[in-house]
Amino acid sequence: MNKLKLLFNYLGFLLKSKNEHGIQSPFVFELYTQIIKDDQKYYCFDDIESIRAMLLLSKQKINVTDLGAGSKVHSSTERRIANITKFSSKPAKYGQLLFRLANRFKPSSIIEIGTSVGISTMYLAAHNSKCTVHTIEGCPNITKIAKINFKKIGYNNIKIYNDSFENALPTIVSQHKTLDFVYFDGNHTKAATLSYFNMCVEKTSVKSVFIFDDIYWSDEMKAAWEEIKKDPKVTTTIDVFAFGIVLFNTDLSKENFVLRY
């Protein structure tokens, strides 16, 4: 999707999105006002952002193996770490939202599909040192950089798998009785996204939370998001443009919120 189309999608999002005044559900109201819109700073934010700042200054180039839908910015296999960080990692605003969501839902473990250099992984891991984050990255050289970052920040609750999602995800899923929190952030095609969703949805419970990245990234991702919303196990969804948040709590009605963030 080109930039103009993304802008057009964003304008469409702005037109249909609401703020807290349009929310009838007390659960979603609390989630939106207390968690999504919370602007409190936590100590870990500076630590993670200083690692990002160092990566953005790096002059090092690495060879990249792309197992996914590809990048809209890069074409060569040799890339600067600075550019990978700039274009693949979620900006601070969204990393911090992931942190707050994990902190709110208190998962016993987290699965992240798409590590890159590990910025979002660190945000997910920061909320509780007892919660293991299982994160998958297909590119060996990017995995090495992520591992260095995890060592630098000193988080010991991250387990990184240098493998394809297709290989690693079924194994990780099979090791869990239920999946509390899954962040889908790689291989943005409709088929791949739905296949990862279908692998994970079997293991949901009422407390599960799934977060889909870049639901407006392409027509395929928009179509995948529409399918996910229709899944019978899905109850409430919240679209904040950059993320689609999916809840399976059966106390909630089947309702799709589009909220400004």
Ligand SMILES: C[S@@+](CC[C@H](N)C(=O)[O-])C[C@H]1O[C@@H](n2cnc3c(N)ncnc32)[C@H](O)[C@@H]1O
């Ligand atoms: C958007 S980046 C992840 C960014 C990261 N979550 C963040 O916000 O900091 C997606 C990553 O998934 C990896 N990837 C894409 N498709 C894959 C696949 N099929 N198997 C394994 N890794 C894959 C890419 O190499 C890339 O580093």
